[in-house]
Amino acid sequence: MMADANKGYVGPIPPGKKIKIVFVIGGPGSGKGTQCSKIVNQFGYTHLSAGDLLREEVKSNTEQGTMIQNFMHEGKLVPSDVSVRLLLKAMLASGNDKFLIDGFPRDEENREAYEKIINIDPEFVLLIDCSREEMERRILHRNQGRDDDNMDTIRRRFQVFEESTLPVIQHYEKMGKLRRVMWNMEYNTMKLYVVSTQ
Numbered sequence: 209m210m211a212d213a214n215k216g217y218v219g220p221i222p223p224g225k226k227i228k229i230v231f232v233i234g235g236p237g238s239g240k241g242t243q244c245s246k247i248v249n250q251f252g253y254t255h256l257s258a259g260d261l262l263r264e265e266v267k268s269n270t271e272q273g274t275m276i277q278n279f280m281h282e283g284k285l286v287p288s289d290v291s292v293r294l295l296l297k298a299m300l301a302s303g304n305d306k307f308l309i310d311g312f313p314r315d316e317e318n319r320e321a322y323e324k325i326i327n328i329d330p331e332f333v334l335l336i337d338c339s340r341e342e343m344e345r346r347i348l349h350r351n352q353g354r355d356d357d358n359m360d361t362i363r364r365r366f367q368v369f370e371e372s373t374l375p376v377i378q379h380y381e382k383m384g385k386l387r388r389v390m391w392n393m394e395y396n397t398m399k400l401y402v403v404s405t406q
């Protein structure tokens with residue numbers, strides 16, 4: 209491993225380790241988790257779902273867990289320092305150097321907190337573009353017993369996606385980092401994006 213693999217990097221990950229990060233973004237129910245699970249099996253990435261990490265934290269029955277549960281139940285975004293710290297903890301615990309980060313960053317504040325605390329430029333941002341009708345249909349049939357998969361919360365989650373996540377997507381598009389795939393695209397086409405950065 210080259211000593212200057214992360215030249216200029218200032219952050220908590222040990223220097224000298226070239227870390228690859230891919231953000232996977234898309235509306236609620238667009239298939240982020242599904243595609244990430246397929247990609248990790250084949251390409252040795254660690255899949256970190258920000259939503260799953262938050263749900264794990266809710267189970268801990270701490271004050272922070274209850275706070276997170278309330279935000280999620282309302283379809284709102286949990287304060288960035290909480291989500292970023294959970295991501296960082298999971299990255300350090302994994303020992304891996306390639307991560308698919310699913311469902312994050314969801315707003316500009318998330319992105320800024322990530323840049324302040326973790327500060328590793330993503331290789332690219334994979335956007336799963338899916339119609340709202342299809343996303344709604346999928347969420348309502350997902351049967352994972354999620355407290356936020358009800359019509360009322362779903363509506364708010366879509367609103368957050370349109371108002372807060374779209375600006376993040378535009379940011380990465382301006383930087384030339386956005387790779388857009390359609391929800392009904394062949395999985396093999398999706399794989400190409402990952403293979404091309406191996």
Ligand SMILES: Nc1ncnc2c1ncn2[C@@H]1O[C@H](COP(=O)(O)OP(=O)(O)O)[C@@H](O)[C@H]1O
Pocket residue numbers: 234235236237238239240241242243346347349350351391392
């Ligand atoms: N390409 C697909 N075609 C049909 N159903 C899908 C597809 N991808 C995902 N699903 C289903 O849609 C639901 C939402 O997918 P999920 O991966 O949980 O999305 P997200 O993580 O973006 O919310 C799940 O029940 C999943 O099985």
Ligand SMILES: O=c1ccn([C@@H]2O[C@H](COP(=O)(O)OP(=O)(O)O)[C@@H](O)[C@H]2O)c(=O)[nH]1
Pocket residue numbers: 234235236237240241257258259260262279280281283284285286287291310311312313314318356365
């Ligand atoms: O970085 C994140 C990721 C998720 N969430 C919260 O967790 C919920 C569920 O996110 P998840 O990614 O699991 O939902 P999905 O898009 O997969 O349906 C969101 O609505 C938010 O309330 C958050 O606050 N910050």
Ligand SMILES: [Mg+2]
Pocket residue numbers: 240241257259311
């Ligand atoms: Mg998901």
